[in-house]
Amino acid sequence: MQHRRLSFAYPEDFNPAWHRRLPELAAAANAVSMMMPHAEPFVAKSVRAAAEAFDTDNELLADEARVYVQQELEHHRQHQRFNEMVVAAYPKISRLDRFMGWTFDRLARRSLTFRLAFAAGFETVAYAGARWTDDRLHRLFDDAEPVASTLFLWHLAEEIEHKTVAFDVFRAHTCSVRFRTLRHLGGLASSAVLLALFTFLGTCSLLLAQRKFFSPRAHANLFMWSLSFIFEVMPLMAVSMLPSHHPRSLTDPSWLAQWLNHHDPETGEIPVWNSLGVDSPSASVLGAVAEASGLEADRVLDQASPLAEQPSGVTRVDDLFDLEELSRSVR
Numbered sequence: 001m002q003h004r005r006l007s008f009a010y011p012e013d014f015n016p017a018w019h020r021r022l023p024e025l026a027a028a029a030n031a032v033s034m035m036m037p038h039a040e041p042f043v044a045k046s047v048r049a050a051a052e053a054f055d056t057d058n059e060l061l062a063d064e065a066r067v068y069v070q071q072e073l074e075h076h077r078q079h080q081r082f083n084e085m086v087v088a089a090y091p092k093i094s095r096l097d098r099f100m101g102w103t104f105d106r107l108a109r110r111s112l113t114f115r116l117a118f119a120a121g122f123e124t125v126a127y128a129g130a131r132w133t134d135d136r137l138h139r140l141f142d143d144a145e146p147v148a149s150t151l152f153l154w155h156l157a158e159e160i161e162h163k164t165v166a167f168d169v170f171r172a173h174t175c176s177v178r179f180r181t182l183r184h185l186g187g188l189a190s191s192a193v194l195l196a197l198f199t200f201l202g203t204c205s206l207l208l209a210q211r212k213f214f215s216p217r218a219h220a221n222l223f224m225w226s227l228s229f230i231f232e233v234m235p236l237m238a239v240s241m242l243p244s245h246h247p248r249s250l251t252d253p254s255w256l257a258q259w260l261n262h263h264d265p266e267t268g269e270i271p272v273w274n275s276l277g278v279d280s281p282s283a284s285v286l287g288a289v290a291e292a293s294g295l296e297a298d299r300v301l302d303q304a305s306p307l308a309e310q311p312s313g314v315t316r317v318d319d320l321f322d323l324e325e326l327s328r329s330v331r
Helices: 023-051 056-089 093-107 112-134 137-141 146-161 165-173 177-209 216-240 254-260 294-303 321-330
Strands: 283-286 314-317
Touching: 023 056, 023 093, 023 112, 023 146, 023 165, 023 177, 023 216, 056 093, 056 146, 056 165, 093 177, 112 137, 112 146, 112 165, 112 177, 112 216, 112 254, 137 146, 146 254, 165 177, 177 216
Parallel strands: none
Antiparallel strands: 283 314
């Protein structure tokens, strides 16, 4: 597990309704994105607060928690920047954004045990989202704007990578198995309900703003996606409540995890989604910068505001044969 700090180079004429073929998918994804600058600092603060109290017996977990916090804050930073473009195009969505902020401010007043249970539940739902998406990559993201697609897929890929951390921190913090199970149930239910509520409200608001709310096809797609996601997430939620459960026993989706392995830790480059098609032997990659310092991470946790943008570049990669083969395998 590592902290990847990317800088996404959106085109100057970027349209926040970034999927012409499936605008309802862009609306739903944007609704989820609106929640990330509030949810990510919340779970990062909670995990870090618990990890700081660990003794030497949990030193390895504490190290994993530090990387987890860095990844979550990077998600916060990137989604904050993306959301600014969404709000600029659809100003009324800012009211929902303020409501999300108010909600997570109230949740932050709860006990650390509850907040850790919420974080563990949040990661369970996010992992289910990654598995659901991995099964439908081409159906969902073909013909979508490539940089926005890469943002969401990178986020989901890292959810797979750190799927165990919040659960392990919650378990280390809560000793009693019976008490832990009840708390986990409460955190899982709370996170699932909030994710569903805010996604629903945000999607409806954006579809109204785009004058696509009354599209029968949009509602049909959203209904089918929601139904199939329920069948993905509910078994995971049920299994996660078993006393013997651990997230590492779950089978990771294939494509997202392997695609993330093509991130270059030295240059910080990762292939853009649409470059992985079999008809495109070259791939644009997003430039990235060095690891964020601990001081920057602290600033985000304290202020929940985006970090300063860093320089980035765009290069070309001429040999992605292995990625092309991987892309063929998911078609």
